[in-house]
Amino acid sequence: MDDHEDAHQERTGEQRRTRTRESVPPALDRLDRLGRRLATTGTQRLFLGLDFDGTLAPHVDDPSAATPTAENRRVLEALSRRNGVDIAVISGRALDDVRTRVGIADIGYAGNHGLELEGASPLSDPDATRSMIQSVCERLEARLTDCEIQDKRITATVHYRTVDRENIESRVRSVVEAVVEDIESATDDSTGLRWTPGRNIVEIRPAIDWDKGDAVGRFVRRCPEECLPMYVGDDTTDEDVFRAIAPEGIGVHVGSDETAADYRVAGVEEVTTLLGWLADTGLEELVGDTNGDRRT
Ligand SMILES: [Mg+2]
Structure with missing residues (x-):
């Protein structure tokens, strides 16, 4: 618990300012730059964190009807089978609920804005x-x-x-x-x-000092080797993650609100395009063109 609290205080001390819509570039216009960032990061592994509602699944009036788009499910499933990437979905929903709705094995899940994790809980009791x-x-x-x-x-x-x-x-x-x-x-x-x-x-x-950023930090520390964190989300609580992974990590805000993220995408369909680019190009940039000699 102590190291989490330390990490939390360390990064909340870092006052990363939120930026207006105009100053946050659209990710899909900057894929070359994003690719260079992946190629030069110094690690060969990616942690990809994703919010659920408004990111993988469109917002709907009836929260019990929310489901990921078929395209997002397909590309996320394809990414989950790739080497060099660890994936987790972190939602405000209960853990069982988000896990069932996404339905992809071999990726991580966290519920209740990161308070509900598989394995050890951040709660004392x-x-x-x-x-x-x-x-x-x-x-x-x-x-x-x-x-x-x-x-x-x-x-x-x-x-x-x-x-x-x-x-x-x-x-x-x-x-x-x-x-x-x-x-x-x-x-x-x-x-x-x-x-x-x-x-x-x-x-x-x-009433504990623990947010989605702390949950992402725990996933990142559990990666089998040092990894670059990337996170995509549209919630206010996702801003905690963008601040937590800055400046090394890559934050992508879904929508047009003020944000501490590095990039933005317009909506759920653009999330698909971004994930598709990661699967086709981004991961290759990260691990280098090693003729199939990929790390696992
Ligand atoms: Mg959301």
């Missing part, structure tokens, strides 16, 4: 967290009957987009605040919870 989240969900369901309460085991989300009622936002927030305080005071676990409002949602999660 995952069972205590799950039990707190479960109690929070039960109480919220009783008090916010018109909202959808999603129990993601170690985090929870209150959705109120479809609730047509005055002051719904402030009502949800005050109920969540009261419930979280109640549950925290009734439990011995020292971790505690925090809640953050989003667009038509409130998220409740364990």
Whole structure:
């Protein structure tokens, strides 16, 4: 746990500024430059991290209907069979949910914005967290009957987009605040919870200093040899990754928001093109033209 905290503090101390849309070049216009960067990086292995919703799968109104495009699934599957690249999908969804939706074996997965990892958990007491989240969900369901309460085991989300009622936002927030305080005071676990409002949602999660950037750091450290990190995502929480892998790593923001990434692509279809380029050209640049003598 200590080395993770150190790493976290080290990089949050580095104030990488976010850049406006105009100053972040489109990746697909800069593939030559990207290729040169891969060719000169000094490592011969790539870690490729990807967000799920809005990156591999188009955003849809019903989150339970989200699925990767056939093209993204195909190219990701092809990449997963290549030497010299380790892949992981890191999502805000629960781990089981994202793993099932992507459905590709032999790649890594992380859920709950990186809090839910296969193997060791960043939580000091995952069972205590799950039990707190479960109690929070039960109480919220009783008090916010018109909202959808999603129990993601170690985090929870209150959705109120479809609730047509005055002051719904402030009502949800005050109920969540009261419930979280109640549950925290009734439990011995020292971790505690925090809640953050989003667009038509409130998220409740364990109050620990751990984000998607930390999860990516763990995947990178698990690569069998030194590797170059590359990450593609559209979420606000993906900005933590872009900052964590800078300046060596390559960040690609999906969309047109301000970002700390190095490049951007317009949407899910351009993610396909970028991944296709990696499979056809980028990986060759990285490992060098070694006449088939690729590392594994
Ligand atoms: Mg996303």
